[in-house]
Amino acid sequence: MSRPRSQAEYLARLVPPSVAGLNRRSLLAGASGAGALLGTGLLAGCGDSDSGSGGDAKNVSLGSNQSDPKPKDVVAKVMDGFKTSSGVTVDINTVDHNTFQENINNYLQGKPDDVFTWFAGYRMRFFAAKGLAGDLSDVWGKLDGYSDAFKKASTGDDGKQYFVPASYYPWAVFYRKSVWQQRGYEVPKTLDDLNTLGAQMKKDGLNPIAFADKDGWPAMGTFDILNLRINGYQFHIDLMAGKEAWTSDKVKKVFDTWAGLLPLHQPDSLGRTWQEAAQSLQQKKSGMYLLGLFVGQQFSGADLEDLDFFTFPEVDSTIGAKALDAPIDGYMMARKPKSKDAAQKLLTYLGSKEAADITVKNDPSTLVANSGADTGAYTALQKKAAELVGSATEIAQFLDRDTRPDFASTVMIPALQQFIKDPKDISGLLTSVENQKKSIFTS
Amino acid sequence: MSDLPLIQADRAVPPPAATTTNGGRGRRLRLLSRTDRVVVTLMVLVPLLLVTGLVWLPAVATVLLSGTNWDGIGPISEIEWVGAKNYDDVVNIYPPFVPAVQNNLLWLAALFVVATPIGMFLAVLLDKELRGSRFYQTALYLPVVLSLALIGFIWQLIYSRDQGLLNGVFGGETDWYGDPNVNIWAVLVAAGWRHVGYIMLLYLAGLKGVDPSLREAAAVDGSSETSTFFRVVFPVMRPINIIVLVVTVIESLRAFDLVWVINKGRNGLELISALVTQNVVGEASRIGFGSALATIMLAVSLVFITIYLWTVMREDKR
Structure with missing residues (x-):
């Protein structure tokens, strides 16, 4: 699952496979599975024959x-x-x-x-x-x-x-310089700063943090950066590799922190695309937006020059704020x-x-x-x-590239959306994720 | 192929009993010309191969794969058998499964109780030859002709929370696609919009075929419009009614494209078909797990197919 690079690609992606030429009935009957089975078996068999190494x-x-x-x-x-x-x-x-x-x-x-x-x-x-x-x-x-x-x-x-x-391209928190100068906002260095800034933005009538998760992947960026800030790079990578338990207190803390920040996020994010969220930043309705550098595609000319960013602030001083997602x-x-x-x-x-x-x-x-x-x-x-990115101590690749694709798409996307819907039942959610993770990673 | 052999065949066809007597290899069977026999063989073989190759083999393969944990990588010999584990996982630890089943049922109920009757009602109205009925007919049927990608896009323009028509006109803040309590109903409206046109056309075709003398007779007997429809026309249209019923059931079981276009069947819009696709198609490649979901869907479909076939066959026997 990749990020659409343009509006055109995003729209092209709306075309369901059934329309794009795949026979729907065979799809539903799971025939694609069987087709893949036959196809790959045969292809894998004959792939060995052409092992020449021309000089x-x-x-x-x-x-x-x-x-x-x-x-x-x-x-x-x-x-x-x-x-x-x-x-x-x-x-x-x-x-x-x-x-x-x-x-x-x-x-x-x-x-x-x-x-x-x-x-x-x-x-x-x-x-x-x-x-x-x-x-x-x-x-x-x-x-x-x-x-x-x-x-x-x-x-x-x-x-x-x-x-x-x-x-x-790095993931960072983007904002418009003109808006921040006009209101006298300062780049937050810690989580408390971020909370204070968010509260101020709310008072000023802005959505503090633009947010969209209709497509499922943007929220992964938020999870990644919080986990990197709270638990550090190594834990994040081990968690992604299935070596750490999702039910641990460390992961709970990530979701607790996120739940604390959710009120600062743009509401009703599950029906919004990242383009729409980016436009709310562009239209000066939102104060900041955590996204990849590709957010700039929604800006042009003078607006693009007005765009600036900072890395997500430190949460735990022993961990620092030097790691980030940069696929x-x-x-x-x-x-x-x-x-x-x-x-x-x-x-x-x-x-x-x-x-x-x-x-x-x-x-x-x-x-x-x-x-x-x-x-x-x-x-x-x-x-x-x-x-x-040059000053980063460690670089993560984004959740869907750092873990198994089946786990990312069939478990994490629904789980993160569930969390955004209902941030209260964190332990129930994490138990469910852990159960599915065990089943997927041991198979 | 020239017409000649067919004409010969017509002349040559003996009374039906001739071919069914034993010792069929004898002289009388040759009354069917060589071309006839080739044609008959092809007419049986080709559909048989198609049905076997495109329906039965994939279906059996799906059922078999549902007992494995294959991820789409490696030769068939390396596929590991895991028994009923996938089914156990589907039911016990896969959160989207229960909402998916509920949504499929809801879909069936909504189409059956709301969309289908509206489609039938519109067909009855259009059958009255109102002024401009051609226009209404086209307008109502249009959604069926449009590609689903386009339909998804049209409704996105209407339902978008920040930029959509609905919130723009009424000034609301409802998150039509994002709020899981609301989005299934929003999608059902879109699905119903299309379904109404489809049913209307089917039913209109049936209504045109009803013998006008039946209505005249009813009118002469002093029957009102309503009771003429319910007591005379509706019973006469029994075959069409069955088709409409079957179409409704099929449409709700294979519902997939709209939710896929909207958000890939997540966050309140889970449908079994979408879950199958999420797991099997694409990079995820949880083929074993996805096949288990597909098998469950197949089993549910079989129940309806069996009921339908049973009804139709009983009808034929009469």
């Missing part, structure tokens, strides 16, 4: 999920750059972002492209552990300009690297690329300063992962975001 291949294929015009264009430009520098042609197969993600299991078990776009996080490590992705330790030997945090985020459970980061997008290699050599060459290039430079020049809405890139063309907001 000097003249082309390499790339499976891309960058289906929006802008990012698609950037990918094409980067691949042109690769062709110029190496003489190897890249065949780009672009698939709709959402479709790509939903079909990833079948895709990887069939005949995937030599190199494909993916995200850092649990799912990346999972594919690596299942042997569905190629080892990139050699490539990493040739890369420079990456902080340890990025290397850590690219490493599988076996200590080898399986991922080359390309771009990322990383990048590239992985198929387990058996047609030409391993060419694929690795491409990945080395994708991780290079040159590739990052092309991205910076052509796309103002992301941050590039390579610190060696020439970031002179960044906007003020981009520069500040890069600094924020």
Whole structure:
């Protein structure tokens, strides 16, 4: 489940599978399960036959999920750059972002492209552990300009690297400078400051914190940041990996704190999309909004220049406020690329300063992962975001990328929505989450 | 294929008893020409293969998969059998299941008690040949023709809390899609809107087929409009009534698209079909668990299908 990057993509996503060409009856009969069963079995069987490793291949294929015009264009430009520098042609197969993600299991078990776009996080490590992705330790030997945090985020459970980061965006609390100057608000440093500020905003007739969770994922950002602030990075990651109990007092404290903040959030969030919440910030009806950098898509011109952010304030002084969610997008290699050599060459290039430079020049809405890139063309907001992530001690990938996708979508989304609906019964909710977690993680 | 063999076949067809006598391999069976036999074989085989391949195999596979914990990764040989665990989980620790069943029942009740009668009523009105009935007919049927994505979008424009038409006009603050106590009713209005048009058209077609002399006879006997409808027309339309009933039940069981368009069947809009999709399709790939949900749905559908077939077959025997 990814964040829609534009209104158009959001609308496209409203098309249900039944309309988008999937036969509804077969869907309901669970036939898709059976189809997947037959399909993957056969494909997995014949996937082994093409394990050639041509020495000097003249082309390499790339499976891309960058289906929006802008990012698609950037990918094409980067691949042109690769062709110029190496003489190897890249065949780009672009698939709709959402479709790509939903079909990833079948895709990887069939005949995937030599190199494909993916995200850092649990799912990346999972594919690596299942042997569905190629080892990139050699490539990493040739890369420079990456902080340890990025290397850590690219490493599988076996200590080898399986991922080359390309771009990322941080989650932070966004606000409009003009509104804050006019009212004399100051960036809160602690949870108490935030509460005081929220109360003041309420008095001034603003929604203190814009909030939307109709699509289920935005509330995950709130949970993540609270858990990171209250219990720290390691606990958060262990909790996501199913190693910690959801019924523990530590998790209860996260939800208790959140329940305390809920009155400051925009009410009736379950019927609102993030775009609508972002617009309430843009229209100066809300004071601040915790979201990813992509919130800027709802702003333009002078409004965009008026946008600023701060990292979520400290809750526990022993934990600090240095960790944050900053999902990383990048590239992985198929387990058996047609030409391993060419694929690795491409990945080395994708991780290079040159590739990052092309991205910076052509796309103002992301941050590039390579610190060696020439970031002179960044906007003020981009520069500040890069600094924020650069100073982070640990980087989490967002709940749905840090844990099993089935747990995130079928357990956490309903659970968080239930919490927002009825914040009183926290222990009942957490018991239910823990029961489902045990069943999913032990299967 | 030319018409010629068919014409020959017509001439050649013996009295029905000829083919049913034993020793059918004999001379008389050859009265069916070679082409006939090929056609008959194909006409039996093709639908049989389609039904087996597209309905029965997936259905059986679903039931089998519901006993496993397959996640869509790895060969079939690695699938692990977990018995009834998925069913146990569905019933005991899966919070959306109970609301989903309730919502499916509510859906059935709402369509049956409200939408279907309104559709029938509108059909009766339109059958009176009012001025501009073509226009009303088109207007009422339009929702059935529109794609669901568009319907979802239209209602989003109406129901959106901050920017929607409804709250804009009446100045309310009702969170039509977000409040779990309200959204199911909001969706039912949208579903009913579509269902009414569908039923109206079906019923109108049936009404047009009613012999006018029946009504005239009733009128001559001094029957009022209402009692003519209930005592004469309605009973005569029994076959259509059964179809309308079946359509209503099917529509409420397979209800899926609207809630999926709105919020993927979460937060008050749970339906069994949406839960199946959430679990099976997409990255989640809880195929075993999702199959268990699908099997439950299949079992529920079978109850209605059995009742329907039983009624129809009993009808045929008469």
